[in-house]
Amino acid sequence: RKEVEQDPGPFNVPEGATVAFNCTYSNSASQSFFWYRQDCRKEPKLLMSVYSSGNEDGRFTAQLNRASQYISLLIRDSKLSDSATYLCVVISSGSARQLTFGSGTQLTVLP
Amino acid sequence: DVKVTQSSRYLVKRTGEKVFLECVQDMDHENMFWYRQDPGLGLRLIYFSYDVKMKEKGDIPEGYSVSREKKERFSLILESASTNQTSMYLCASRDPGQGNTGELFFGEGSRLTVL
Numbered sequence: 406r407k408e409v410e411q412d413p414g415p416f417n418v419p420e421g422a423t424v425a426f427n428c429t430y431s432n433s434a435s436q437s438f439f440w441y442r443q444d445c446r447k448e449p450k451l452l453m454s455v456y457s458s459g460n461e462d463g464r465f466t467a468q469l470n471r472a473s474q475y476i477s478l479l480i481r482d483s484k485l486s487d488s489a490t491y492l493c494v495v496i497s498s499g500s501a502r503q504l505t506f507g508s509g510t511q512l513t514v515l516p
Numbered sequence: 517d518v519k520v521t522q523s524s525r526y527l528v529k530r531t532g533e534k535v536f537l538e539c540v541q542d543m544d545h546e547n548m549f550w551y552r553q554d555p556g557l558g559l560r561l562i563y564f565s566y567d568v569k570m571k572e573k574g575d576i577p578e579g580y581s582v583s584r585e586k587k588e589r590f591s592l593i594l595e596s597a598s599t600n601q602t603s604m605y606l607c608a609s610r611d612p613g614q615g616n617t618g619e620l621f622f623g624e625g626s627r628l629t630v631l
Contacts, residue, residue, distance in 0.1 A: 413556065441620075448606060448622035449559070492558070494620075504620070506551075508558030
C-alpha cells in the first residue's frame with residue numbers, strides 16, 4: 406500500500422460546481438498535511454496547509470480526519486482557473502526526509 | 517519572493533552520457549531536494565541535503581549522486597544516463613526553521629530525455 410494515496414481522476418466538472426478530493430495516508434504518526442497545486446507543465450506550489458480544526462481560504466476548504474487517516478480538499482464555485490493537478494503532502498516527523506507526496510488528482514473545470 | 521532556478525528546462529542525452537542538473541536558490545534555505553516526477557507515480561525523492569556538504573538518500577537514489585558544496589547550490593548527477601531516467605526532475609528548497617509548516621519552493625523543472 407502506498408504511504409499517501411489519491412484518486413488520480415480526472416475530475417471533469419462544470420464551472421460553478423463544488424468538487425471534493427480525498428487523500429488517504431497510511432502512517433498514523435503523520436504530523437503535518439498540505440495541499441499543493443500543479444498547473445500543466447509547471448512546478449507544484451503550496452495551496453494551503455491542513456490543520457486539525459480544518460481551515461478555509463476563500464472557496465477552498467481543507468479538512469483532516471485523523472481517525473480515518475485522510476485529508477480532504479473542497480472547492481466551491483469552481484472556476485476555469487482551478488483546472489490543475491492537486492497534490493497532497495504528508496509529513497511524518499520533523500525530518501524533511503519524511504515528506505511524502507501523493508500522485509495527484511487532476512481537475513478540469515469545463516465552461 | 518523565493519526563487520529556485522534550475523539550469524536547464526529541457527535536455528536530450530544519449531545512454532551512457534554523464535548528466536549534470538544544477539539548482540540554485542536565493543533564500544538561504546538549508547534544506548534542498550531533488551525529486552523526479554513521472555505520470556501515475558507522483559513526486560519521488562531522489563536525494564536531499566540538510567545543509568552544505570550534507571546529503572541523504574531518498575527513496576530512489578540508485579543511478580544518481582548529488583553535490584552540495586555551497587549552500588545555495590544543489591547539483592544532481594547522473595553518472596551514466598539510462599533510458600529509464602527519462603523524467604521530469606524537480607529541485608526544491610525549504611527553511612527547516614519553520615518546522616513542519618515549512619513550505620517547499622520548487623524550481624520550474626528539468627525535463628530530461630535519454631535516448
